Amino acid sequence: xxxxxxxxxxxxxxxxxxxxYSPSAILGFVDDAAASGVELHSFMLYASNAVxxxxxxxxxxxNLPHVMHSATKSFLAVAVGLAIEQGYFxxxxxxxxxxxxxxxxxxxxxxxxxxxxxSPSFLDQMxxxxxxxxxxxxxxxxxxxxxxxxxxxxxxxxxxxxxxHRPGTFFAYSSATSFMLSAIVTRTTGLSVxxxxxxxxxxxxxxxxAHWDMGPxxxxxxxxxxxxxxxxxxxxxxxxxxxxxxxxKRILPEKWVQQATKAQRGNLYGYQWWVCExxxxxxxxMFGQLCIVWPDFDAVLxxxxxxxxxxxxxxxxxxxxxxGLLASRNKDAVGSQRPLDxxxxxxxxxxQVVAELPxxxxxxxxxxxxxxxxxxxxxxxxxxxxxAFALDLSSAPRQCILRIDNRAGAHHISFSMGTWxxxxxxxxxxxxxxxxxxxxxxxxxxxxxxxxxxECLEVVLQLPETAxxxxxLITFSQSDRSIAKLQHSVNVNSFSxxxxxxxxTILRKGDxxxxxxxxxxxxxxxxxxxxxxxxxxxxxLLNYQPxxxxxxxxxxxxxxxxxxxxxxDYSLDMVLSQASKRRIDSKTMVxxxxxxxxxxxxxxx
Numbered sequence: 001x002x003x004x005x006x007x008x009x010x011x012x013x014x015x016x017x018x019x020x021y022s023p024s025a026i027l028g029f030v031d032d033a034a035a036s037g038v039e040l041h042s043f044m045l046y047a048s049n050a051v052x053x054x055x056x057x058x059x060x061x062x063n064l065p066h067v068m069h070s071a072t073k074s075f076l077a078v079a080v081g082l083a084i085e086q087g088y089f090x091x092x093x094x095x096x097x098x099x100x101x102x103x104x105x106x107x108x109x110x111x112x113x114x115x116x117x118x119s120p121s122f123l124d125q126m127x128x129x130x131x132x133x134x135x136x137x138x139x140x141x142x143x144x145x146x147x148x149x150x151x152x153x154x155x156x157x158x159x160x161x162x163x164x165h166r167p168g169t170f171f172a173y174s175s176a177t178s179f180m181l182s183a184i185v186t187r188t189t190g191l192s193v194x195x196x197x198x199x200x201x202x203x204x205x206x207x208x209x210a211h212w213d214m215g216p217x218x219x220x221x222x223x224x225x226x227x228x229x230x231x232x233x234x235x236x237x238x239x240x241x242x243x244x245x246x247x248x249k250r251i252l253p254e255k256w257v258q259q260a261t262k263a264q265r266g267n268l269y270g271y272q273w274w275v276c277e278x279x280x281x282x283x284x285x286m287f288g289q290l291c292i293v294w295p296d297f298d299a300v301l302x303x304x305x306x307x308x309x310x311x312x313x314x315x316x317x318x319x320x321x322x323x324g325l326l327a328s329r330n331k332d333a334v335g336s337q338r339p340l341d342x343x344x345x346x347x348x349x350x351x352q353v354v355a356e357l358p359x360x361x362x363x364x365x366x367x368x369x370x371x372x373x374x375x376x377x378x379x380x381x382x383x384x385x386x387x388a389f390a391l392d393l394s395s396a397p398r399q400c401i402l403r404i405d406n407r408a409g410a411h412h413i414s415f416s417m418g419t420w421x422x423x424x425x426x427x428x429x430x431x432x433x434x435x436x437x438x439x440x441x442x443x444x445x446x447x448x449x450x451x452x453x454x455e456c457l458e459v460v461l462q463l464p465e466t467a468x469x470x471x472x473l474i475t476f477s478q479s480d481r482s483i484a485k486l487q488h489s490v491n492v493n494s495f496s497x498x499x500x501x502x503x504x505t506i507l508r509k510g511d512x513x514x515x516x517x518x519x520x521x522x523x524x525x526x527x528x529x530x531x532x533x534x535x536x537x538x539x540x541l542l543n544y545q546p547x548x549x550x551x552x553x554x555x556x557x558x559x560x561x562x563x564x565x566x567x568x569d570y571s572l573d574m575v576l577s578q579a580s581k582r583r584i585d586s587k588t589m590v591x592x593x594x595x596x597x598x599x600x601x602x603x604x605x
Contacts, residue, residue, distance in 0.1 A: 007051075009231045010206050010247070014050035016344070020332075023344040025325035026053045030347065032321065038314050039306040039353060039491070040288075041066060041467070042230040046238055047299040047326060055348040056230075059422070059444045059464040065209050065227040066304045067436070067466045069285030070144070072212075072226040073178050074236060077272035078201050079185050079193045080132065081256035088188040091129040095159075098184050102159050122163045128184065130167040131177040132271040133264045137165040141174030144224035145435035145494050154216055155183055171267045175223030178272065179215070182222030193220045205239065205246055207232045224285075227465065230302050236283065237291040237300035240273075261293070278323070286434065287467040287492050288314045297326035306353075306467035306492050354462055354469070357418050357448055364454040369393055371481040377504035379486070381531075383539050384429060386502050389486060391457070391474070400447055402427075402459055402472065413472075415445035415459050425461070429499060432490040433468050441465055453478055467492055482506035500539055531596035533572040533589065541572070546599050554592045555584060 005013045016023045026045070033040050041060040045053045056062055068075075084090060089098065096103050103123065122137055130136050138161055150157055158176050182193045189196050194212040202210055210232060213225030220226075239245075240261060244252030260271035261281040268275045275281045283291040288305030301322055307314045373393040379386045385407040392401040397417030404411045404427055411427035425443045430436060441463045450456040455478055461470040469491040477483040483505050489498040531540070531547050541547040551558055558572070 009229075011046070011231065011234070012050040013054075014048075014052055016052045019048045019050065019052060020329045021047060021052055021325060022328065023053075025321060025328070027344055027347060029317065029321040029325075030055070030351075033314075033317055036313060036317060038288075038317055040314075040351075041304040041306065041353065041464075043301065043303045044230050044234045045299070045301050045322070046234055047297065048329075049298070051234075053344070053348065054230075055351055057351040057353040059420070059442075059462055060304070060353065061464070062231070063209070063229065064442070064464055065211060065229055066289070066464075068226045068228060068233065068283075068289050069224050069287060069434070069467075070175065071233065071283040071285030071289040071291060072224045073175075073222070073272040074283035074291065075197070075226055076178055076181055076193060076222045077132070077260050078236070078239075078252060079197050080128070080181055080271070081252055081260065082200050083185050083189060083196070084128075085253050085256065089128060089184060091127065091132075093128045093184070094124065095126045095128075095131070095180060095184070096124045098187050099155060099159070102155055104159065122167070123159065126163070126167045128181065129271075131181050131184075132260075133168070133171075133267070134173050134177055134269055135168045135171055135265055135267075136174070136177045136180075137163040137167045137170060138172050138174065138176070139164045139170075141172045142176035143435075143494060144175040144221060147175065147179070147221075148435035149430070151216065154179055154219070168265055171265070171269065173269075175221070178223030179219070179221055181272075183217075183219050186219050192218060193222065201251060204249065204251055205232075205235045207235060230304055233283070233289070233291045233304075234300055234302035237293045237302060240281075241293050241295060241298070241300055286494065289467075290314070290318070292318065292322075294323065294326060297323070297329075299326050304467075306469070308492065353464075354420065354444070354446075354460070356420065357446060362454055363449055368454075368476070368481060369396075372476060372484075375482075375506050376508070377484050377486075378507050379502050379504040380536070381540055381544065382500065382502045384431070384488070384499055384502065386486070389474075389504065402474075413443070413445055413459060413461055415447045415461070417447050417449075420444045420446045420462075425463075427461070429470070429488055429490075431495055432470065432488065432493055432497070432499060433466065434494045436466070438465075451475075531599055532593050533596070536572075536596070538572060541596075544599075547596060550592065550595045550599070554588065554595060 007013055016026060030040075040055075040057055042056045043054065044051055060066065126136055134141075142161075147154060147157070154176075158180050161176070185191075185193050185196060192212070192214070194210070201207070207228060210226060210228040212220045215221050215225075235246075239251060240257050243254045244250055244257045261273050261275065262270055263275045264270050268277070270281065273281045274284050279296055280292055280294045282293070288303060288307040290301070290303040290305075292301045294300070301318065303314070303318070305314055373391055376388050376390050378388045387405045387407070389402065389404045392403070399421060400415050400417065402413040402415065404413070409426075411425065413425050413427050414423040415421050422442070422444050424440050425445075426440050428437050428441070442465055443461055443463055445459060445461045447457055447459045450458050455476050457474045459472040459474075461472065463469070471489045473487045473489075475485045475487075483503075486502040486504060487499070491497070531544075536547075541551060
């Protein structure tokens with residue numbers, strides 16, 4: 001790295017030691033992350049007016065946007081601040097005044113007699129500042145993952161949610177409040193938040209590849225849904241570090257920046273920014289999307305990652321290394337660690353999230369490959385709506401294709417055996433991806449055979465525009481290759497990280513998945529599938545009303561079993577204890593399975 005070098009993203013690059021920072025401390029951060037199992041995707045460290053260190057872990061790249069999750073909220077705050085500055089509304093503007101036609105009718109004088117206000121009167125008091133500070137008065141927060149499946153009005157959903165605390169007095173972190181801020185910006189300006197920010201924020205800062213999802217009624221979600229580059233996330237932080245200035249031009253009012261990034265209403269939260277006791281503040285997104293600003297050190301750190309839901313391990317790692325690195329700056333030490341700095345550059349240039357895997361010493365027999373390749377496995381009824389799947393192994397190991405057909409259509413995953421193949425895919429399971437689905441995603445995927453007899457095919461799919469890495473495991477019956485089980489899991493998620501297994505079978509030998517018409521045939525073929533207490537998951541039985549009716553009629557006591565709802569991924573036989581089974585005699589179990597097996601499954605339920 002040159003002593004001072006301007007890049008096309010508008011940031012100057014300088015070597016750490018040229019500005020008095022220790023390269024070894026930066027190496028310590030990277031090495032400690034690897035040793036701790038913290039999956040970093042990228043980071044950029046800005047200090048003393050320059051980027052002093054940056055890295056991307058392949059297949060994540062400098063010019064590939066990454067989903068920001070709730071770090072989106074701090075971008076939303078920019079739009080709110082600008083709209084207030086331009087007079088579209090104020091901090092004291094009420095939700096009711098912006099959406100009067102959506103408000104419920106008044107029901108009394110507002111005094112519930114128990115220290116609370118009745119809901120309509122309470123809602124009338126809710127202001128923009130209440131939304132900004134996450135003190136709307138709702139008793140609990142709403143996750144973006146739970147709202148993404150709602151196809152009706154999100155405004156109506158918000159307004160219909162009970163409010164039990166006086167606005168401004170109770171903190172409940174929520175993406176729903178951020179959505180309402182987005183809705184207010186859209187109602188008052190006539191533009192979505194993304195369109196409103198384009199000439200006022202994105203374009204002046206050179207943010208070109210940002211994309212914001214769209215919710216119902218033409219409103220950006222507000223609290224999530226933004227994808228952008230790591231450098232764009234860094235720009236957000238640097239803009240606030242510089243009190244709203246960017247390259248000599250005022251973008252945000254200084255007063256707004258001061259208010260947005262300081263603790264409000266007795267909480268360590270400002271206006272859609274988290275605030276820390278040491279004076280720093282952060283944009284914080286699920287799975288480790290972070291932008292941390294240290295005004296005392298003139299520094300900003302932007303990070304993308306895939307860590308556990310709370311991201312505590314990552315933030316602890318940052319706290320352990322970065323503030324100390326910044327505090328120990330020593331201009332007198334310039335140049336003293338140049339050999340180590342070269343090592344730092346080399347280390348940061350060769351990072352990978354995923355490693356190559358050698359081909360297995362053993363591979364399935366040619367007979368097995370021929371028995372399964374291009375055959376259409378029709379799936380039993382399942383919660384994910386998978387209808388069928390097929391493998392094309394004719395060009396293995398260089399290129400293989402897994403095709404999965406579901407109610408949304410046909411989806412292809414291209415992969416190599418042992419090495420990684422770059423491609424694009426539409427194959428996604430929303431319940432494994434925090435409720436998200438995208439029209440298409442870039443992917444890198446590889447497969448390998450596993451098991452004592454090589455009966456299991458593992459396909460790992462890294463999606464480098466997201467935090468997610470999917471693993472698909474297909475296990476073929478050793479005694480009958482026409483029977484298979486498909487299992488789908490993910491590295492991080494807000495819900496379960498594993499879906500129930502899907503069982504499938506070849507119904508017509510040689511009937512490969514080669515045309516869209518076969519999707520409809522797969523639906524029809526599923527009608528031949530039967531339910532049972534041993535092969536069908538509890539979730540499938542409960543979700544299909546005729547099967548649930550059978551349970552009600554034959555074994556009603558099972559529906560109140562304490563382990564039933566918490567074990568939807570498993571079969572009844574697996575969940576019921578031996579003691580419970582003894583209370584259900586064999587005759588009843590036979591009758592239960594007989595009636596389940598007699599059910600006719602419609603094409604889609």
